[in-house]
Amino acid sequence: MITLVTFPEFFGSPSASPFCIKAEYLLNLSKLPWERQETNDPRKFPKGKLPAIVVGQHVIGDSDNIRTYIEEKDINLEQGLSxxxxxxxxxxxxxxxxxxxxxxxxxxxxxxxxxxxxxxxxxxxxxxxxxxxxxxxxxxxxxxxxxxxxxxxxxxxxxxxxxxxxxxxxxxxxxxxxxxxxxxxxxxxxxxxxxxxxxxxxxxxxxxxxxxxxxxxxxxxxxxxxxxxx
Ligand SMILES: N[C@@H](CCC(=O)N[C@@H](CS)C(=O)NCC(=O)O)C(=O)O
CATH class of the missing domain: 1.20.1050.10 (Glutathione S-transferase Yfyf (Class Pi); Chain A, domain 2)
Known part of the structure; x- marks a missing residue:
């Protein structure tokens, strides 16, 4: 299971960080199963930033790296694009x-x-x-x-x-x-x-x-x- 670590909801949006919202959207686009874990403290995550995903022993920080992780599973996030x-x-x-x-x-x-x-x-x-x-x-x-x-x-x-x-x-x-x-x-x-x-x-x-x-x-x-x- 993938755990998405994200800043909490913010005034009606899913997270205070647009990059965390993006990661959530990418995971949903991928249709992979995932769960959400909220924190306000990014310090122990890669580069001291969020979002990050935790997969088993691995922690992958940065929404672009999360995208790469998904695409390495042969999931096409740009279906139909030339x-x-x-x-x-x-x-x-x-x-x-x-x-x-x-x-x-x-x-x-x-x-x-x-x-x-x-x-x-x-x-x-x-x-x-x-x-x-x-x-x-x-x-x-x-x-x-x-x-x-x-x-x-x-x-x-x-x-x-x-x-x-x-x-x-x-x-x-x-x-x-x-x-x-x-x-x-x-x-x-x-x-x-x-x-x-x-x-x-x-x-x-x-x-x-x-x-x-x-x-x-x-x-x-x-x-x-x-x-x-x-
Ligand atoms: N390039 C990163 C940017 C992530 C980012 O800038 N996250 C900010 C929130 S929007 C953060 O965690 N800031 C915490 C800090 O700087 O202490 C991505 O795509 O994930």
Whole structure:
């Protein structure tokens, strides 16, 4: 049996991490049996991050490695895609995970109003006396990383302008077919659907949340991917 180790549910989405949601979607797409184990502490998992799967004695961290594990079992997560579509799918996954992810995470961790809610709900299990110190350390480290990455230097409005072409690229595909590469979900939908879901479940009305929530194409896509793979 595969055990998926994941951050817990977050404001109506299956996990606080879009990568954990993606892993859940990939496992469901694979139809392999699996069970869920929740933790808030990723420190003892590979690279100190989640998701990870535990299979017997093996611990496999990173959603991309989880995908490889599934594909090594001769399970096709891109059924029906041509070589060119597979190349395009890879580019969509990279756009989502290496660019859109930072927008999604900044939307939660930077905005003081949103952050206060997350600190006092998501991190509520940390005793109140310690919570402020621990969580502000986590936040400081995260924001420092986004300054180095670059997006952390932009205002929320500038970030929205930077993100818009990515959202358009997704939308334009979805005007053709219900999923990114056809009538059925594939690995790219697991990444993109999970990231948009994460953007849509931010607990305050940020520009980013409103953008995804009010977009009929994107929002119905989030629901469709979740209905198929959640
Ligand atoms: N490339 C990794 C990214 C995973 C990742 O960034 N996980 C974050 C949550 S979204 C994490 O575990 N962060 C914990 C930490 O940095 O302490 C994947 O695809 O699984």
């Amino acid at each position: 070589a060119v579509e597979k190349g395009n799918a890879r580019a969509f996954i990279r756009m989502t995970e290496e660019h859109m992810y930072f927008h999604q995470a900044l939307d939660r961790w930077e905005n003081p109003e949103t952050w206060a809610i997350i600190r006092d709900t998501y991190f509520a299990q940390i005793p109140k006396l310690l919570r402020g110190v621990i969580t502000s350390g986590l936040r400081k480290t995260f924001l420092k990383g986004t300054k180095a990455q670059g997006l952390g230097r932009l205002t929320p409005k500038e970030r929205m302008a930077r993100l818009e072409p990515d959202l358009q690229a997704i939308s334009v595909r979805l005007t053709q077919t219900p999923f990114l590469f056809g009538d059925h979900p594939t690995a790219a939908d697991a990444s993109v659907g999970a990231m948009l879901f994460a953007m849509r479940c931010t607990p305050t009305e940020t520009l980013l949340k409103q953008r995804v929530h009010s977009d009929a194409i994107l929002s119905s896509y989030v629901d469709r991917v979740h209905a198929a793979l959640g």
